[in-house]
Amino acid sequence: MEFRARVGLVFVLLGCFLGLMLVLDTFSGEMFPQQEVAIVPGVLIDQTFTKAGFLYGPQSWRPGYDPLGIEPGVEQPGNSRWYLMFIDLNATPVSGNPQVKRLGSVRVTYNMTGLVGRAVFHTYGLTTGTMPTRTNRQTGTNHCAYVVTGNAPAGTSMPAAIPLVVQPTHQYRIAISNNQAADYAGMTSTTRSFQFTQPGAGQGALHITSDLKKPLGMVTETSGLNGTFYVTATGGNPGNDLLLLVAVDRPQADDFALRVRTEFIRT
Amino acid sequence: MAVIKPYFSLYEIALLSLCAALIVALNIALAIPLKIPGHTGIYWVVPVIIGVGIVKKPGAGTYIGFISGILATLFGLNTLHIFNLLIYLSMGITIDILGFVFFYRLDHPAAGFITGAAGNLVKMIVNYTLQTFLGIPAGFILIGIGTASITHVIFGGIGGILAALVLSRLLKAGVITRDRS
Numbered sequence: 001m002e003f004r005a006r007v008g009l010v011f012v013l014l015g016c017f018l019g020l021m022l023v024l025d026t027f028s029g030e031m032f033p034q035q036e037v038a039i040v041p042g043v044l045i046d047q048t049f050t051k052a053g054f055l056y057g058p059q060s061w062r063p064g065y066d067p068l069g070i071e072p073g074v075e076q077p078g079n080s081r082w083y084l085m086f087i088d089l090n091a092t093p094v095s096g097n098p099q100v101k102r103l104g105s106v107r108v109t110y111n112m113t114g115l116v117g118r119a120v121f122h123t124y125g126l127t128t129g130t131m132p133t134r135t136n137r138q139t140g141t142n143h144c145a146y147v148v149t150g151n152a153p154a155g156t157s158m159p160a161a162i163p164l165v166v167q168p169t170h171q172y173r174i175a176i177s178n179n180q181a182a183d184y185a186g187m188t189s190t191t192r193s194f195q196f197t198q199p200g201a202g203q204g205a206l207h208i209t210s211d212l213k214k215p216l217g218m219v220t221e222t223s224g225l226n227g228t229f230y231v232t233a234t235g236g237n238p239g240n241d242l243l244l245l246v247a248v249d250r251p252q253a254d255d256f257a258l259r260v261r262t263e264f265i266r267t
Numbered sequence: 268m269a270v271i272k273p274y275f276s277l278y279e280i281a282l283l284s285l286c287a288a289l290i291v292a293l294n295i296a297l298a299i300p301l302k303i304p305g306h307t308g309i310y311w312v313v314p315v316i317i318g319v320g321i322v323k324k325p326g327a328g329t330y331i332g333f334i335s336g337i338l339a340t341l342f343g344l345n346t347l348h349i350f351n352l353l354i355y356l357s358m359g360i361t362i363d364i365l366g367f368v369f370f371y372r373l374d375h376p377a378a379g380f381i382t383g384a385a386g387n388l389v390k391m392i393v394n395y396t397l398q399t400f401l402g403i404p405a406g407f408i409l410i411g412i413g414t415a416s417i418t419h420v421i422f423g424g425i426g427g428i429l430a431a432l433v434l435s436r437l438l439k440a441g442v443i444t445r446d447r448s
Contacts (some may be wrong), residue, residue: 006368007377014385018416025413 002091012224013085017266019083023241026231039107044090044262045178051252053177057083057161062122064203065196068138070120070247072145072219077140082120082247083158087194088176089242089262090161092125093206095233106242107263112225114256115150123206126192133194134239136144136217138209143215144208146229153252169198176243205239207232212267230265275330279322286318287334290355294344306421308373308387315359316382316430319366320373320442328366332359350397361389365400374434382425384420391419 001009058081061067069075070082094104114120121143125134137143149246164172172194196202208215208229231242246258275283276297293310319328336355340348347354362382369378439445 003370003372003378006370007375007381010365010381011377012369014381014388014420017388019421021416022413072355162280 002193017240021256023147036168037236038262038266040104040266042263044106044264045088046086046259046261047178048257048259049087049157049177049246049258050258051087051254052160053085053087053258054083054158054161054246054248054252055085055177056164057081057158057247059084061165061166062247063124063133063164063174063194063196064135064138064197065132065170065201068135068203070119070122070148073139073143080192080249082249083161085246085258086124086174086192087178087244087260089123089244089260091232092229092240092242092265093233093238095234095235095238096200102266104264104266105215105230107228107230107265108244109228109261109263110148110226112148112150112257113258114152114253115225115248116152116252116256117150117152119148119150119248119258120249121146121148121208122245122247124207124243124245125192125202125203125206126241126243127195127202127239128245130195130197130239134202134205134233134237136206137204137260142207142216143159143206144212145218145219146208147219148221149221149222150225152256153253155256158251174243190236192241205233205237206242207234207236209256212265213266232267243249274326275322275324279327280330281370283318283322283327283330284334286314286418287331288313288337288338290331291338291342291344291394293414294339295342296324296436298381303418303422304415305422308383308390308419308423311384312358312362312383312423313430313433314377314428315386316366316373316427319362320371320430320434321437323366325363325367328359328361328363329356330359332356333361333365340385347394347397353397357389357393363385370415374431374438376428376431379427379429379431379434380424381427387419387423387426388416390423392417418439 060077060080060082062070069077069079089106091106093106095214127133136145174192174194175190176192207215209215209217209232210220211227212230215234220229290311297310301307311405315328315331318331321404332355336352339351339355344351365382365385366373373382
């Protein structure tokens with residue numbers, strides 16, 4: 001066979017292969033249908049917290065390498081006064097390659113009573129070794145949080161709260177407000193460790209979304225005192241346990257209550 | 268006593284090794300921020316095709332792929348580590364086979380295009396297979412393998428044409444000859 005004929009033949013074969021790839025791409029959804037979102041049976045935590053659960057504040061920041069703002073989209077903490085509560089969710093999302101494993105997210109269902117002002121939810125993923133603690137992005141592309149606004153009568157004080165001190169080592173020992181979540185290896189049942197190794201480290205590894213079709217997260221503002229949101233992960237390592245940060249911007253009344261339930265959702 | 272003549276001469280071994288090293292050097296030195304799957308094929312098929320086009324012996328591409336795979340593993344070019352060897356080797360073998368099919372006339376732009384495109388495409392397939400089995404998120408999984416195939420063919424093809432033009436200039440300058448001496 002002549003040179004030109006061989007070039008033509010191989011060119012046609014290459015074209016056929018490309019066509020096959022495009023056909024595979026087009027019909028792969030029908031040939032390999034995606035498994036539907038499914039709740040894994042079992043509630044991971046179901047606990048009610050009162051204003052005594054706000055152990056930190058008043059302060060304008062949340063832990064990061066440099067202190068992060070609490071208001072979604074605000075990088076530098078201002079003069080706002082927030083009260084913080086950390087809750088161990090006893091769960092973690094599963095991220096990675098969807099071709100080889102089923103991914104999952106954590107569904108958080110909350111019910112609040114007596115909320116005054118704004119309550120902002122952020123999330124942290126605990127890590128081991130030198131890996132920085134994971135969290136949702138505070139500013140910029142794909143920054144996310146969940147904000148609930150309530151108009152109950154205001155409280156006068158938050159007696160359990162003391163301000164968290166900014167650590168120059170960028171490491172924090174955080175007391176959680178629940179004690180029924182499973183103990184984490186090497187830690188006591190009431191504290192968890194955060195470590196941030198460099199500016200921006202760990203940010204964006206976790207996302208908060210109210211719509212699983214948008215797994216990279218969004219800022220959701222609602223006045224619904226009962227609702228659901230999801231903690232998702234799209235990176236390599238979401239951490240091995242999740243903490244939920246609940247921050248409120250003013251003292252709550254004595255009848256304040258927050259019920260939190262978590263479930264694992266296969267996506 | 269009969270002297271066993273080596274398959275590749277010292278000159279050929281040196282040339283093929285330099286081509287292999289050039290692939291790794293180009294990968295490290297050139298960081299094109301295109302973010303399109305397969306865009307690196309525009310430069311990394313060039314040394315392989317030139318090496319095969321000059322040496323004109325079966326196994327030349329495989330040798331380049333093997334050496335560059337080892338170098339890529341040692342330099343830690345991506346997350347695949349030792350599996351880099353399979354990617355580079357598959358590309359080398361493909362270019363080897365097509366060089367043989369095209370009578371080593373890789374200075375022809377059409378032959379260069381097909382050889383470069385096929386080499387880059389096979390590299391993508393091996394890469395895709397490895398990434399899928401190892402569970403590493405990859406760009407072409409997100410954009411779809413059909414689109415990724417087209418971009419690999421285009422960039423590999425452009426690299427192949429560049430290699431063909433270089434070989435053609437070397438032939439015209441008399442640095443290399445069309446028939447193996």
